[in-house]
Amino acid sequence: MSSEDRNTAPTAAILVIGNEILSGRTQDSSVAWIAGRLVEHGVRLREARVVPDIETEIVAAAQALSARYDYLFTTGGIGPTHDDITTDCIAKAFGVPVVVDPDAAQRLEDRYGPGNLSDARLRMARIPQGATLIENPVSAAPGFRIGNVFVMAGVPAVMRAMLDNILPTLRGGAKLLQRTVVCQVPESVLAEPLGAIQARHPDIDIGSYPWFRQGESGVSLVAQGTDARSLDTVAAEIAQMVRDLGGEPVAEA
Amino acid sequence: MSSEDRNTAPTAAILVIGNEILSGRTQDSSVAWIAGRLVEHGVRLREARVVPDIETEIVAAAQALSARYDYLFTTGGIGPTHDDITTDCIAKAFGVPVVVDPDAAQRLEDRYGPGNLSDARLRMARIPQGATLIENPVSAAPGFRIGNVFVMAGVPAVMRAMLDNILPTLRGGAKLLQRTVVCQVPESVLAEPLGAIQARHPDIDIGSYPWFRQGESGVSLVAQGTDARSLDTVAAEIAQMVRDLGGEPVAEA
Numbered sequence: 001m002s003s004e005d006r007n008t009a010p011t012a013a014i015l016v017i018g019n020e021i022l023s024g025r026t027q028d029s030s031v032a033w034i035a036g037r038l039v040e041h042g043v044r045l046r047e048a049r050v051v052p053d054i055e056t057e058i059v060a061a062a063q064a065l066s067a068r069y070d071y072l073f074t075t076g077g078i079g080p081t082h083d084d085i086t087t088d089c090i091a092k093a094f095g096v097p098v099v100v101d102p103d104a105a106q107r108l109e110d111r112y113g114p115g116n117l118s119d120a121r122l123r124m125a126r127i128p129q130g131a132t133l134i135e136n137p138v139s140a141a142p143g144f145r146i147g148n149v150f151v152m153a154g155v156p157a158v159m160r161a162m163l164d165n166i167l168p169t170l171r172g173g174a175k176l177l178q179r180t181v182v183c184q185v186p187e188s189v190l191a192e193p194l195g196a197i198q199a200r201h202p203d204i205d206i207g208s209y210p211w212f213r214q215g216e217s218g219v220s221l222v223a224q225g226t227d228a229r230s231l232d233t234v235a236a237e238i239a240q241m242v243r244d245l246g247g248e249p250v251a252e253a
Numbered sequence: 254m255s256s257e258d259r260n261t262a263p264t265a266a267i268l269v270i271g272n273e274i275l276s277g278r279t280q281d282s283s284v285a286w287i288a289g290r291l292v293e294h295g296v297r298l299r300e301a302r303v304v305p306d307i308e309t310e311i312v313a314a315a316q317a318l319s320a321r322y323d324y325l326f327t328t329g330g331i332g333p334t335h336d337d338i339t340t341d342c343i344a345k346a347f348g349v350p351v352v353v354d355p356d357a358a359q360r361l362e363d364r365y366g367p368g369n370l371s372d373a374r375l376r377m378a379r380i381p382q383g384a385t386l387i388e389n390p391v392s393a394a395p396g397f398r399i400g401n402v403f404v405m406a407g408v409p410a411v412m413r414a415m416l417d418n419i420l421p422t423l424r425g426g427a428k429l430l431q432r433t434v435v436c437q438v439p440e441s442v443l444a445e446p447l448g449a450i451q452a453r454h455p456d457i458d459i460g461s462y463p464w465f466r467q468g469e470s471g472v473s474l475v476a477q478g479t480d481a482r483s484l485d486t487v488a489a490e491i492a493q494m495v496r497d498l499g500g501e502p503v504a505e506a
Binding site: 019020021022023024025026027028029031032033034035036037038039045046047048049050051052053057079080081082083084112118119120121123124138154155157176178187188189190191192194195198199205206207208209210211212222224 | 302332334371374391444445461475
């Protein structure tokens with residue numbers, strides 16, 4: 001990426017808290033989802049981590065990632081059960097106590113009915129002192145923001161709804177655009193001329209992603225950058241390179 | 254998990270090297286796949302990270318993760334194009350030079366035909382000095398092992414084939430077993446009795462995973478541990494708890 005982009009676009013990391021991902025029981029889908037939304041918003045996702053439901057691991061990762069990037073998004077571990085320890089861990093990471101938020105308690109009572117706020121339900125109204133709530137239109141129990149950390153649910157539908165509420169509050173940078181050219185020229189044949197195109201355009205990131213499907217193989221060549229005209233130039237050069245190598249370039253959206 | 258398990262089962266991390274994951278263009282599937290295979294083999298996956306194709310990031314993550322866990326598996330960045338920098342980064346992480354491996358060069362020449370080893374193809378025969386090859390039955394270009402780090406391709410079919418060759422060489426621990434009970438009792442209702450079951454069985458990890466699908470909602474309660482009898486006891490207690498709360502427990506494989 002260009003140094004200009006590196007200086008101006010905000011950066012982000014994702015911290016997925018979940019034994020179920022590390023045991024292979026569940027395929028994570030939140031990284032791909034959040035990544036796609038951040039791209040639209042001009043925020044550069046620089047790292048994603050999955051850690052287990054262990055306090056020291058969550059605290060250390062939250063501190064490291066929130067110190068290093070402009071924004072940190074976490075998913076998972078904010079429900080009512082014993083294995084939901086994210087709120088306490090994030091409070092520890094910021095060195096603040098956990099408090100019951102009256103607004104959050106009200107939202108939960110509105111949902112469960114007056115007098116139905118059991119200890120377990122009230123647990124979902126606990127947030128680190130100084131945090132602000134993130135609305136949860138799906139199941140009432142809110143997420144929260146503290147400093148540059150956004151704490152969201154792990155359930156995809158809830159996480160997505162929370163993210164919709166977060167995105168308008170973020171500082172966005174120049175949107176990262178991309179052009180994709182697909183071809184069936186082997187990577188080892190196009191490597192050299194592709195490298196030459198990359199060398200001529202240091203402000204554009206060119207990635208080469210081979211694929212195999214249904215007995216066929218090919219390569220997706222993806223150019224990313226913030227300037228649409230430069231990207232069009234690079235995409236045209238890539239397409240011409242493919243034709244020069246005897247292939248048929250196909251532009252993909 | 255029990256302290257006994259923590260002491261005896263080898264631990265592992267996964268490092269996914271790929272801008273395409275962080276840009277949201279590609280949904281990672283390698284973490285879930287490797288996680289599932291490691292569980293079968295008795296290796297505990299403790300962390301997964303996704304980093305971009307930037308040398309300093311890859312070197313730092315490889316050093317941190319290989320120092321901390323018994324095994325580190327990397328995917329991505331070992332092809333012939335300019336953005337394939339994993340080999341050089343892993344060599345840097347270990348402080349050794351990169352060399353052309355004669356066996357790897359031979360395998361590539363066998364595939365591409367005598368005299369057809371272009372510079373780009375020969376690039377895939379480069380490995381850190383002291384590394385050993387990991388066979389690639391799909392597309393010839395090998396992965397490699399150096400120290401406790403296993404460097405694999407990013408293309409899923411190739412990664413999976415490489416992993417099949419790696420697994421028999423790993424030290425395995427007691428296999429992590431699990432029992433799953435699904436029910437439609439709200440999490441906030443079962444939280445307290447479930448916490449009591451967890452407190453009675455510190456050697457078993459009990460996770461609670463709410464889900465919403467096709468207008469229905471429920472919770473998967475997952476118990477993990479290495480002792481089948483203890484797990485059966487815990488699963489029976491969870492099922493009884495669900496019945497006591499007026500729900501219908503369904504055991505899942």
